[in-house]
Amino acid sequence: MFSTVDKHSGVPAYIQIINILKREILLGRLGEEDQLPPVRELERIFGVNVNTVMRALEHLQFEGILEARHGVGYFITSATRASSEIVDIMRNAVKKLRSQNVDLQMATLLMEEVWKE
Amino acid sequence: MFSTVDKHSGVPAYIQIINILKREILLGRLGEEDQLPPVRELERIFGVNVNTVMRALEHLQFEGILEARHGVGYFITSATRASSEIVDIMRNAVKKLRSQNVDLQMATLLMEEVWKE
Amino acid sequence: MFSTVDKHSGVPAYIQIINILKREILLGRLGEEDQLPPVRELERIFGVNVNTVMRALEHLQFEGILEARHGVGYFITSATRASSEIVDIMRNAVKKLRSQNVDLQMATLLMEEVWKE
Amino acid sequence: MFSTVDKHSGVPAYIQIINILKREILLGRLGEEDQLPPVRELERIFGVNVNTVMRALEHLQFEGILEARHGVGYFITSATRASSEIVDIMRNAVKKLRSQNVDLQMATLLMEEVWKE
DNA sequence: GTGGTCTAGACCACG
DNA sequence: GTGGTCTAGACCACC
Numbered sequence: 001m002f003s004t005v006d007k008h009s010g011v012p013a014y015i016q017i018i019n020i021l022k023r024e025i026l027l028g029r030l031g032e033e034d035q036l037p038p039v040r041e042l043e044r045i046f047g048v049n050v051n052t053v054m055r056a057l058e059h060l061q062f063e064g065i066l067e068a069r070h071g072v073g074y075f076i077t078s079a080t081r082a083s084s085e086i087v088d089i090m091r092n093a094v095k096k097l098r099s100q101n102v103d104l105q106m107a108t109l110l111m112e113e114v115w116k117e
Numbered sequence: 118m119f120s121t122v123d124k125h126s127g128v129p130a131y132i133q134i135i136n137i138l139k140r141e142i143l144l145g146r147l148g149e150e151d152q153l154p155p156v157r158e159l160e161r162i163f164g165v166n167v168n169t170v171m172r173a174l175e176h177l178q179f180e181g182i183l184e185a186r187h188g189v190g191y192f193i194t195s196a197t198r199a200s201s202e203i204v205d206i207m208r209n210a211v212k213k214l215r216s217q218n219v220d221l222q223m224a225t226l227l228m229e230e231v232w233k234e
Numbered sequence: 235m236f237s238t239v240d241k242h243s244g245v246p247a248y249i250q251i252i253n254i255l256k257r258e259i260l261l262g263r264l265g266e267e268d269q270l271p272p273v274r275e276l277e278r279i280f281g282v283n284v285n286t287v288m289r290a291l292e293h294l295q296f297e298g299i300l301e302a303r304h305g306v307g308y309f310i311t312s313a314t315r316a317s318s319e320i321v322d323i324m325r326n327a328v329k330k331l332r333s334q335n336v337d338l339q340m341a342t343l344l345m346e347e348v349w350k351e
Numbered sequence: 352m353f354s355t356v357d358k359h360s361g362v363p364a365y366i367q368i369i370n371i372l373k374r375e376i377l378l379g380r381l382g383e384e385d386q387l388p389p390v391r392e393l394e395r396i397f398g399v400n401v402n403t404v405m406r407a408l409e410h411l412q413f414e415g416i417l418e419a420r421h422g423v424g425y426f427i428t429s430a431t432r433a434s435s436e437i438v439d440i441m442r443n444a445v446k447k448l449r450s451q452n453v454d455l456q457m458a459t460l461l462m463e464e465v466w467k468e
Numbered sequence: 469g470t471g472g473t474c475t476a477g478a479c480c481a482c483g
Numbered sequence: 484g485t486g487g488t489c490t491a492g493a494c495c496a497c498c
């Protein structure tokens with residue numbers, strides 16, 4: 001279902017989980033009121049420890065994106081989905097950047113900089 | 118001269134310094150053969166300890182971007198600057214994204230996702 | 235377990251640590267998937283500060299020889315071991331050189347020179 | 352006449368000069384009683400500052416390899432030359448090592464280790 | 469005056 | 484309990 005956690009990337013596992021879930025929402029694969037798979041299954045899917053999963057969910061609750069319903073499960077309370085228009089804008093920009101031999105790191109730095117303008 | 122380090126962002130100071138310097142190069146504010154300010158001044162500028170500065174510079178040396186001349190200073194040896202064309206592409210995309218109320222974090226996640234496609 | 239760091243040799247301690255660990259791998263005393271002793275123990279073993287140990291490990295990570303698993307430990311990811319054939323070649327050459335009263339420094343200089351030919 | 356100093360290697364210039372001169376002696380290109388070129392010419396040859404040259408010569412004097420004759424120049428007082436036999440041994444070993452894809456750094460580490468046996 | 473290395477020790481992050 | 488980051492400050496090496 002979800003992408004997996006890359007243990008060799010240096011990025012903390014729980015951060016990766018947060019990002020994976022946010023991405024799912026962003027791309028509309030998870031929407032408001034949807035229920036997440038049970039923690040024990042997330043544990044298996046991501047190949048990490050329960051504590052690590054819990055820490056990620058805790059953060060998302062803190063951000064108001066998730067809600068825990070005791071004895072039931074985790075539900076998405078607020079989903080900001082990228083419109084297909086936005087995805088297209090990004091796809092277009094990325095295509096041009098790649099054709100100019102820009103790599104992802106440079107693109108990210110550049111975007112941060114331009115964002116501030 | 119440079120942007121400053123944000124000590125509360127959670128991102129290690131030395132990583133921020135690496136990114137600041139890379140950005141300066143990317144945007145053409147630092148070019149090949151340019152000399153960096155002395156380490157002790159960077160210390161002051163960034164508001165961190167010498168060790169932290171040195172750690173950043175060490176990494177950049179390893180990547181072949183900087184060169185240390187002992188007793189002389191640090192020099193930029195390889196500067197890949199973003200062409201104005203690339204900057205324009207990014208500026209354009211960012212403008213559209215902002216008008217759609219996308220924030221930087223979402224934009225970054227989306228870019229990573231699209232980049233993989 | 236490992237050889238010790240010579241603080242009076244002029245060679246930086248962290249470089250010595252890098253070389254000691256590389257040597258252990260080269261000679262097959264450390265192999266792929268092996269876990270290193272915890273940083274705090276390496277500190278004790280080598281008689282240096284944590285920072286110095288970490289600096290060595292950081293370099294080895296960058297070279298792709300080690301991998302850090304946060305909260306778990308350091309693991310060897312890529313181990314190139316010297317074949318017994320290679321060791322024999324070296325042993326043979328060294329034996330002859332010593333019988334000619336060549337010292338290690340001379341042998342090293344000579345090897346560098348011959349290597350370039 | 353001599354090899355040149357590589358300012359980008361990270362190895363201090365004066366150490367490189369020491370090694371170059373030792374190598375010249377080792378390979379028999381400089382012998383006992385030979386006079387070195389004047390310091391001002393060494394300066395030019397190596398592309399470094401006088402101080403740097405002087406520091407190298409100082410070290411070699413300390414090791415008893417050179418002698419300064421005031422107002423005349425520097426002379427070699429003790430030259431240990433590698434016999435052609437030794438060079439052949441090394442050449443042979445290096446050839447075999449290279450054919451096994453060993454690089455210079457690994458070879459050096461290995462030699463140091465075997466030397467101790 | 470420039471870079472380079474190290475220590476001691478605190479405090480944080482991850483699993 | 485494991486790794487990771489940072490500071491303060493000393494002392495050294497190089498040009």
